[in-house]
Amino acid sequence: MSVNLEHYLIVGAVLFSVGLYLALAKRNFVAVLMGIELMFNAVNLTFVAFSRFVRSPNPLDGHVFVVFVITVAAAEAATALALAVLLYRVRDTINVDRIDLLKW
């Protein structure tokens, strides 16, 4: 029994799909953001798995990418949650079903 690249890629794929479902289907804005964070995590996991297993002259470049992704994800989380709070102040709800100003 051994663990290799495919195992990690499948874990990453499952994690990504769960995050995608959360981001698409949840009603609460914060839950949508949680889905997006899970997707970031899945992508990071895939990066690190590739950097561990795949032939490459600079194998640690994958880790550098992950560091950048984490940085951007942190910035994204801060801004998006500020948006959630602002949305709540203006519209009194963070239910994405009811944020439909552009519908008409």
Added chain:
Amino acid sequence: MDDTGTVVAFYMLSALTIVSALGVVVVRNLIHAVVFLILSFVGVAGLYITLSADFVAVTQVLIYAGAVSVLILFAIVLTPTGDRGNQETFLRLPALLLALLVAFTLGYVAIDTDWAISDREGFQQTASTIGEALLDKYVLPFEIASVLLLVAMMGAIVLVRPDSAMEGE
């Protein structure tokens, strides 16, 4: 990666990660969902360790489990009459279908592709190499990332300042 410890650790950690990710979906209480999310983050950090990526694993715990989750908790607390039920919208079924489709596609690609596998051992230490790469080869993205963080911080502050919210109304 054949030794028993790594295999057992991999299966336990991926079970933890995926089950708690599913918990985020299933649980009908938003705070519990955040707790499951944190568990999932920690599980991913453990998976990084099985991949001998110690720096990334610790960064994951620091940023995701320690900072992003606290931000999410703050957002939940700051929206007091918001929906705490963690329900789905009417898009539930299409979203489920799409997610399953994506999962199967990605899984199929992962299994079917003939990856250029190397038989390299795990990394001995990663932090200093990452640091050198960040300040050498990737110095421009590094600087841009720092500017991005500054902009995000200022943007977040400007967005939630009370007086600017009043003007917006």
Added chain:
Amino acid sequence: MIRLAEWYDFRDLGNTVGSLLDQIRDWGAPDWVPYVVSGLIGVVAILLWTVLSVLAFIWIERRVVGLMQNRIGPNRVGPNGLLQPVADALKLLFKEPITTREADRILFWLAPIVVFVPTIVVFAVIPFGERMVLADLNVGVLFLIAVGSLNTIAIFMAGWSSNNKYALIGAMRTIAMLISYELIQVLVLLAAVLFVGSMRLGDIVAWQAGYGVWLLFLQPLGLLGYIVSGAVEMNRSPTDIAEAESEIVAGYHTEYGGIKFGFFYQAEYLAGFAIAAVIVTLYMGGWTLWGVEDWVPGWLIFLAKLYGVFFIYIWSRGTLPRLRIDQLMAFAWKFLLPLSLVNVIIIGGEKLLWQEAELSSGEALPLFAVVNWAVAVVLIVGWAWVLGHQRPERVAHRAVLTQEVGAIHFGEPAPTV
């Protein structure tokens, strides 16, 4: 350093464990058995040590604070009150576990357990002796910061699930405090790592032993920042605004009683020991003491230093009044943050100078020590002066607060009496 690797050489308990593991290997056990056994020994040893230390220090702290405050302290249970901690523990064990109405039961029960994890995990990377470390990670210092940041979640869980406004206020206060002081902690540890050139705690100890100088002498500003942010992280008076009794009952553990409260209580002590252990390892040479460690067991030196540092916290608890939250936040953002930024710049410049000018360590380190201490004193005094503390405040002859309740005096001249 020559080590006798016999099992009875208790100067380094790693010898004993090592020969035990060799014995297990000789019996023909598979590879993973010694691996698991060594981990178990480490974990059990650390747990035993922490529990015993906490029991001892509950008594010591109460007696010492009693002495400082001119009273006796516990003296009824057993000789000199020595059995008081045991009596307390038994009382907590037998109390009825009460859950508030409409509390979030799962999180309410989970929080005391979760609060334990980050504090106990810190000890895994601390070198107690030359080979007495459970996991000497490459990224040990970063691990300390990461684990420290997990505290917030447990505290939030406790505060949120109690269904009590004081608990929630306490939790939010704690999170605000921890996040502010985490920044300082990161900057301060960055300076230490920058100068030593390694994030592995074992390397930092070896560096200090090799050059025969503690980082405390080279980075006084860093030590100040870490002591203060550590005090905030362990949530004890004078920085215990998360559970300020006079303001918000008991903060996030208002609704906890019985053994669940006991868990929080013990986690507080453990956090104290963890912070003290980090200070000893990073700034005070860890288990080394300029050659004495060849004769005295390194782990005894380590424990002596650790208890000494912990005594500083007991001392400050016994003598300093509690700070208000705005004072503590202002101290973090206006005072410690600029100073630790300057500290990083100075330390980085010195490291560069040391390398580029090719100074010998005998020239460089004393120079840096003198310069850094001078800079630290000038910066602390000068920055306090800039922030508006031009005169030392006089001792108030009557209560000032009764005139202006709740006024914030930070950054403006103190009210004259």
